[in-house]
Amino acid sequence: xxIVEIRERTMPIASPIRNAYIDFSKMTLSLVAVVTDVxxxxxxxxxxxxxxxxxxxxxxxxxxxxxxxxxxxEPESLQDDSGxxxxxxxxxxxxxxxxxxxxxxxxxxxxxxxxxxxxxxxxKIAGKPLFRLLAERYGTGxxxxxxxxYAAGGYYYPGKNHAALQDEMRSYLDRxxxxxxxxxxxxxxxxxxxxxxxxxxxxGNGQRLAVDANGRFDLDTAIAYARALSQYELFWYExxxxxxxxxxxxxLRNYYPGPMATGENLFSMQDARNLVRYGGMRxxxxxxxxxxxxxxxxxxxxxxxxxxxxxxxxxxxCIPHGGHQMSLNIAAGLGLGGNESYPDLFQPFGGxxxxxxxxDGHITMPELPGIGFEGKxxxxxxxxxxxx
Numbered sequence: 539x540x541i542v543e544i545r546e547r548t549m550p551i552a553s554p555i556r557n558a559y560i561d562f563s564k565m566t567l568s569l570v571a572v573v574t575d576v577x578x579x580x581x582x583x584x585x586x587x588x589x590x591x592x593x594x595x596x597x598x599x600x601x602x603x604x605x606x607x608x609x610x611x612e613p614e615s616l617q618d619d620s621g622x623x624x625x626x627x628x629x630x631x632x633x634x635x636x637x638x639x640x641x642x643x644x645x646x647x648x649x650x651x652x653x654x655x656x657x658x659x660x661x662k663i664a665g666k667p668l669f670r671l672l673a674e675r676y677g678t679g680x681x682x683x684x685x686x687x688y689a690a691g692g693y694y695y696p697g698k699n700h701a702a703l704q705d706e707m708r709s710y711l712d713r714x715x716x717x718x719x720x721x722x723x724x725x726x727x728x729x730x731x732x733x734x735x736x737x738x739x740x741x742g743n744g745q746r747l748a749v750d751a752n753g754r755f756d757l758d759t760a761i762a763y764a765r766a767l768s769q770y771e772l773f774w775y776e777x778x779x780x781x782x783x784x785x786x787x788x789x790l791r792n793y794y795p796g797p798m799a800t801g802e803n804l805f806s807m808q809d810a811r812n813l814v815r816y817g818g819m820r821x822x823x824x825x826x827x828x829x830x831x832x833x834x835x836x837x838x839x840x841x842x843x844x845x846x847x848x849x850x851x852x853x854x855x856c857i858p859h860g861g862h863q864m865s866l867n868i869a870a871g872l873g874l875g876g877n878e879s880y881p882d883l884f885q886p887f888g889g890x891x892x893x894x895x896x897x898d899g900h901i902t903m904p905e906l907p908g909i910g911f912e913g914k915x916x917x918x919x920x921x922x923x924x925x926x
Contacts, residue, residue: 624656
């Protein structure tokens with residue numbers, strides 16, 4: 539058993555939308571195919587992966603460092619003890635060979651993307667949905683296929699007025715979502731309050747709004763928003779300041795009693811640990827948004843979950859960023875609190891397998907081998923084009 543080839547293609551996911559910090563007019567991602575010599579149903583098993591939006595494609599790093607290390611390794615060194623499947627932890631170690639600790643920037647995205655494809659292949663070789671394999675290996679043994687999801691949108695867009703923002707949010711509610719999210723920080727506070735109130739005015743019983751500043755604010759601005767937002771019953775106030783400014787996050791808890799969320803731009807277990815140690819995050823109400831596709835993959839995410847348990851956090855307080863099926867599998871298999879969803883954006887990479895619908899703010903995972911990409915026809919067509 540061996541990995542025959544790893545292929546990467548950098549693909550556009552451009553859009554005219556913007557948040558408080560960046561626009562997406564030139565956004566790309568890396569699509570990866572891990573081709574094995576294992577045959578199932580007359581075809582080689584191929585694992586697929588891609589990185590989340592907001593970070594660009596990482597093909598150069600993959601081709602120069604990480605892919606050659608896997609291909610050049612002795613095949614037996616990448617197998618599990620039984621010799622019947624690949625070992626993601628050993629493959630991860632091979633990719634990280636000769637890498638110094640610290641500096642968890644773009645390489646964490648490159649490794650995380652390949653790692654996603656590895657886990658897809660491993661679960662397919664095992665003939666199981668990834669979420670069930672994870673529950674058996676690392677969880678309670680019993681997966682919960684029902685996963686909470688929220689609809690992320692509310693971006694700034696040329697000519698988008700309050701009525702258009704309301705229409706967008708209604709479309710999510712009509713599709714079964716109970717929690718919706720919108721961007722703040724790309725306008726002044728007074729205008730953002732008008733936008734927030736426009737959305738709150740259309741929410742019904744049990745429906746909630748989260749807001750996301752994408753790390754835009756300095757401390758004074760974060761506090762000003764915190765005071766203004768405290769009058770609303772928001773689902774959370776997300777990433778007010780720079781993701782590595784733990785002091786800002788810790789200070790803000792004195793001004794905002796409601797739930798806060800952050801972590802999507804922390805790319806290692808060590809950075810996540812620093813947030814938990816020094817960021818003032820409250821395990822009874824706050825949310826952690828670490829995204830495995832951006833932070834060295836599931837191998838590292840398992841280390842992060844272990845660290846969180848040691849610090850008194852439940853995995854149920856994790857709702858990953860990214861809106862991809864990999865995190866859905868982790869949520870169902872390891873008991874996370876849910877997952878982000880982009881109903882209309884970053885297609886075909888966002889969303890769920892065909893036929894999966896949101897009901898009362900939740901989806902039910904289908905019984906598809908691997909991550910389940912084969913169940914989403916527009917996505918698997920793009921993936922298979924890379925592998926052939």
